[in-house]
Amino acid sequence: MKKTTRIILSIAAIAVLLAVLLFLQANERDYGMVITIIEKSAIYAVVAVSMNLLNGFTGLFSLGQAGFMAIGAYTFSILAIPASSRASVYYATGINPIIEHAELPIPLAMIAGGLMAALFAAVIGFPILRLKSDYLAIATLGFSEIVRAIIASPQMNTITNGSFGLKKIPEFPNLLTVILVAAICIAIMVLLINSSYGRAFKAIREDEIAAEAMGIGLLHHKQTAFIISSFFAGIGGAMLARFMRSIDSNTFKIALTYDILLIVVIGGMGSVTGSVLAAFLVTASKEQWLRFFDEPLVIGGVSVPFFKTGLRMVVFSVLLMVVVLFFRRGIMGQNEFTWEGLFGLFKKIPNLFKGKKKKEAI
Amino acid sequence: MSENLLEIKDLYVSYGGIKAVKGINIEVPKGEIVTLIGANGAGKSTTLRTIAGLVKAESGSIMFKGEELIGVETNDVVSKGITLVPEGRRVFPDLTVLENLKIGAYMRTDNLDADIKWIYELFPRLEERSWQLAGTLSGGEQQMLAVGRALMSKPELIMMDEPSLGLAPIVVQGIFDIIKEINNQGVTILLIEQNANMALKAAHRGYVMETGSITMQGKGVDLLNDESVKAAYLGKKK
Numbered sequence: 299m300k301k302t303t304r305i306i307l308s309i310a311a312i313a314v315l316l317a318v319l320l321f322l323q324a325n326e327r328d329y330g331m332v333i334t335i336i337e338k339s340a341i342y343a344v345v346a347v348s349m350n351l352l353n354g355f356t357g358l359f360s361l362g363q364a365g366f367m368a369i370g371a372y373t374f375s376i377l378a379i380p381a382s383s384r385a386s387v388y389y390a391t392g393i394n395p396i397i398e399h400a401e402l403p404i405p406l407a408m409i410a411g412g413l414m415a416a417l418f419a420a421v422i423g424f425p426i427l428r429l430k431s432d433y434l435a436i437a438t439l440g441f442s443e444i445v446r447a448i449i450a451s452p453q454m455n456t457i458t459n460g461s462f463g464l465k466k467i468p469e470f471p472n473l474l475t476v477i478l479v480a481a482i483c484i485a486i487m488v489l490l491i492n493s494s495y496g497r498a499f500k501a502i503r504e505d506e507i508a509a510e511a512m513g514i515g516l517l518h519h520k521q522t523a524f525i526i527s528s529f530f531a532g533i534g535g536a537m538l539a540r541f542m543r544s545i546d547s548n549t550f551k552i553a554l555t556y557d558i559l560l561i562v563v564i565g566g567m568g569s570v571t572g573s574v575l576a577a578f579l580v581t582a583s584k585e586q587w588l589r590f591f592d593e594p595l596v597i598g599g600v601s602v603p604f605f606k607t608g609l610r611m612v613v614f615s616v617l618l619m620v621v622v623l624f625f626r627r628g629i630m631g632q633n634e635f636t637w638e639g640l641f642g643l644f645k646k647i648p649n650l651f652k653g654k655k656k657k658e659a660i
Numbered sequence: 661m662s663e664n665l666l667e668i669k670d671l672y673v674s675y676g677g678i679k680a681v682k683g684i685n686i687e688v689p690k691g692e693i694v695t696l697i698g699a700n701g702a703g704k705s706t707t708l709r710t711i712a713g714l715v716k717a718e719s720g721s722i723m724f725k726g727e728e729l730i731g732v733e734t735n736d737v738v739s740k741g742i743t744l745v746p747e748g749r750r751v752f753p754d755l756t757v758l759e760n761l762k763i764g765a766y767m768r769t770d771n772l773d774a775d776i777k778w779i780y781e782l783f784p785r786l787e788e789r790s791w792q793l794a795g796t797l798s799g800g801e802q803q804m805l806a807v808g809r810a811l812m813s814k815p816e817l818i819m820m821d822e823p824s825l826g827l828a829p830i831v832v833q834g835i836f837d838i839i840k841e842i843n844n845q846g847v848t849i850l851l852i853e854q855n856a857n858m859a860l861k862a863a864h865r866g867y868v869m870e871t872g873s874i875t876m877q878g879k880g881v882d883l884l885n886d887e888s889v890k891a892a893y894l895g896k897k898k
Contacts, residue, residue, distance in 0.1 A: 494766060501763045504752035511712060511746050513738030513767040513813065568754075632754060 304637050323473045333473050335585045336578075337541055340480035343577035345534035346561040347484050347570055348527045353559075354567035354632075355491060356523040357503030358427070359435045363531050363558050365442030366415040368449060368550035370532025371539040374411035375464045376457065377402040383466045387459060394456035404468055408479075408536040415532025416525045418445075423524040427517060442552060450547035463546025467539050479537060483530055488570055490526065499523050503568075557584075564621055565628050572630030664723075665690040665817055665848050666711070666742075671720035673703070673710050680706040682872040683720070687865075688817065688850055693843050695851040695859040695880065697893060698869035704852045705747060707869075708819050711850075712744040713737045724817070739767045743810040747821035749802045751809070753795025757786055760794050760805055764812030772812070779808040782838065800831035807838065811847070818842070819850045824858065836862050856893035860884040868893075 322329045322336070345363060352358050381401045384393055402410060426437040449458045458464070470476050490496055498519050501509040510516055539545050557580075565576030621628065633639065666688035673681040681703040688694045696704050709715040711722055713734040722729040729737060743764075752760050761779060765772050780787035783804045789797060794805055803823055810818055823839070824832040836858050843849050853859035860866050863880035868889060876883065883889050 494762075497759060497763050498766055500755055500759070501752055501766075504754055505750050507714075508746055508750035508752065509763070510714060510734050511738075511744045511750075512763055512809070513735040513743075514763075515733065515735045 307637050319473055319477060331585075335582050337470065337473060337476045338585070339578040339581040340476050341534055341537045341541055342558065342561060342581055343574045344480050344483045344537065345531055345558050346565065346573040346577050347487050348530035348534060349558050350562050350565070350567065350570065350573045351487055351491065351499075351530075352523055352527040353562060354569070354573075355496065355503060356499040356520065358520060358523065359431055360438040360524070360527075361435045361552070361555050361559070362438030362442045362528075364550045364552060364554040365438075365445040366419065366528040366531035367535030367538060367554065368442075368445050368547070369415045369418055370411035370535030371545050371550070372411075372449060372458055372464070372535075373414040373532070374407045374536035375467045375539050375545060376400070377410055378404055378407040378468055379464065379466050380468070387465050388456070390462055391455040391460070397457060404540075408533060411536035412529040412532040415535070416529040419525045419528030420521070423521050427520045427524060439552065439555075442550075442555060446547045446550055449550075458547075461546065463544060463549075464539075465544040467543050467545065469543050470537075470540050476537070476541070479533075483533055484570065484574065487526075487530060491570065495519070495522065500568075560618055563618065563628055564625075566630035566632065567628065568632035569628070569630035569634060571635035572628055572633075575629060575635075663690055664688060665725065666850065667721075667723040668707070668711075669721045669723070671707070671710065671722065672718040673706050673715060674718050675706075680872055681710070684869070684872075684874050686867055686874070688848060689865070690816075690848055691843070691846060692864040693839065693849045693851060693862055693880075694865045694867070695853055695863035696867050696869055697853055697856040697859055699893075700854075701871070702869040703872040704869055705821055708744060708821055708850070708852060711737070711742065711819065714744075735767065738813055738815075741814070741816035743813045743815040743818050745806050745810045745818065745820045745823065748825060749799075749806040751794040751797070751802050751805050754793060756791050757794055757797070757805060758790050760809050761786075761812050764809035765814075767813055775812055775814065779811060782811075782841065783808055799827050800834065803827060803831075803835055804838070807835075807842070811842065815847065817848045817850060819852075821852050822854060823851070824853065824855045832858060856889065857884070860889075 319336075322333055326333065345367060349360075349363050352360050376397055377400060379387055379401075381399055384398065387393075422441055426434060426441075429437055448454060450461050452460050454460055455462075491499070498509070498514045501512065501514055502516060502519055506516060535550070538549070542549065561576045561580050562573055564580060565572030565574070664687045666686075668684060668686040670683050670685065671681055672679065672683055684703075684707065686694070686696070686707070696707065698704050706715060710717050711729060713729070713732055713736070717730050720730070724740060724742060727740070729740075729742075732740075752763065755763070758776070761776055762772065765775065780790075785801055786804055786808055789801065794802065797805060807818075807820070807823070820839070823835050827835065832855065839849060839851065840862055851859055851863065860880045860883050866878065866880045866883040867874050868876040868883065876886065876889065878886075
């Protein structure tokens with residue numbers, strides 16, 4: 299296929315997608331559920347790509363995503379909740395005078411959320427990145443739970459509002475903003491993966507000894523991948539906070555990491571487009587299933603009754619097992635989306651066309 | 661004799677309590693092929709890994725172009741112009757041949773096109789397989805890729821750890837032809853081999869290593885004809 303054809307196809311796909319998004323936005327009342335699903339998918343896509351950067355591209359098996367999302371979400375919320383409504387948010391214990399008037403514009407607050415997550419990653423990365431495979435997973439998992447416990451602890455009441463959670467977080471003005479922020483984040487990560495840094499990450503994944511013999515500093519590059527991944531997980535957390543409008547420490551349970559891990563594995567470890575595609579597929583199916591049981595549960599997202607969480611995890615566990623047993627490489631393997639690949643598939647399985655197109659959007 | 665590119669003096673290396681290298685002296689003159697032969701566990705690989713900075717030396721000195729290499733990090737060793745072709749090839753299996761070559765040039769920031777072309781001229785087989793995943797290549801092709809990848813960093817000294825390991829005799833011959841060809845183009849080579857016959861034929865100088873010490877040294881041809889070397893490594897009776 300010619301390069302110009304590919305460009306024309308890509309422009310056409312983006313135009314169609316923009317048109318669909320604008321249509322949805324114009325008819326917000328009628329398509330509330332679809333918009334919710336797309337927004338959540340886009341947010342999960344950012345976090346999934348950030349996790350893939352670490353697990354799929356650098357070969358570091360980390361399970362700390364929820365912890366870094368929590369740091370990003372709380373930092374963002376504390377800085378972005380309008381100062382005028384803070385008294386009503388912290389009604390129970392009062393607010394710490396240091397943060398009482400610390401209000402940043404929303405974009406800056408989001409970046410601050412990412413930076414705070416990156417800072418934590420830099421601090422804990424130095425000792426724990428010397429660990430290999432499973433041990434790294436355990437250490438990051440532990441970190442994630444520690445973050446959650448600290449956020450919920452009564453000692454932190456005046457900063458994180460403890461177990462009461464934070465409310466009145468400024469929401470996204472519209473669907474397009476969510477998509478735009480997600481697209482920028484993913485585009486930056488794609489640029490990184492395609493740079494010589496990305497090649498070094500892949501070399502470390504493939505063979506640490508050979509990579510070191512090529513002059514690639516292992517610890518330095520692992521640190522870089524860990525910090526960047528955490529930065530975007532933090533941004534993803536801030537996006538989730540804006541999406542949900544109210545958060546508490548239970549939002550960032552380990553189940554959140556597993557949700558993201560499921561997306562990464564289904565999409566394919568080492569494929570950005572796979573992660574994005576899987577984020578939409580998984581979120582859409584999940585939200586639809588939940589709607590059968592209890593619709594307000596999804597929209598509110600505050601107190602999730604236990605049996606429903608359990609049921610979802612059962613379904614996810616089965617899904618994970620099926621994927622690991624029969625589709626070990628996920629939807630995309632380590633490949634990326636190409637129009638040639640799409641048309642090749644189109645000839646074989648026409649009904650996958652819709653899903654493929656969605657992924658191209660991001 | 662020309663000046664020494666690499667000079668190892670009184671090098672000791674140990675893993676925990678076990679002394680792997682016990683005070684060796686090796687000189688690698690610029691533009692030559694120097695080989696280090698010896699049995700398994702003699703300390704040959706350890707010596708190379710120490711030069712590359714992958715293993716820490718206990719004492720001694722390793723001078724490269726008059727600069728001390730002991731205590732220097734691996735990435736700095738590579739940027740000074742020394743590259744290691746690790747034992748067992750260790751290509752990056754899930755990356756394409758071209759990506760493997762580009763990673764070899766990781767320490768460089770200039771344009772790579774000319775060098776990739778040069779590698780493809782040296783190894784036409786690699787050009788045919790440019791987009792193939794390295795893990796799907798045959799053993800000989802993987803060795804070519806490992807050598808090509810090391811050359812991409814434009815080293816002055818290339819160190820090869822048993823390039824003939826696990827390859828068919830005819831392929832081994834091909835690899836040694838390439839080693840001589842690379843040497844003709846001005847790259848100094850430090851070669852570790854179990855295949856003493858091939859290595860000594862190709863090398864200008866040879867060192868025989870036994871349980872951490874150098875027991876013999878001399879011109880490649882002289883060692884090849886030495887009775888005790890023949891007995892120990894070439895399978896011929898005295």
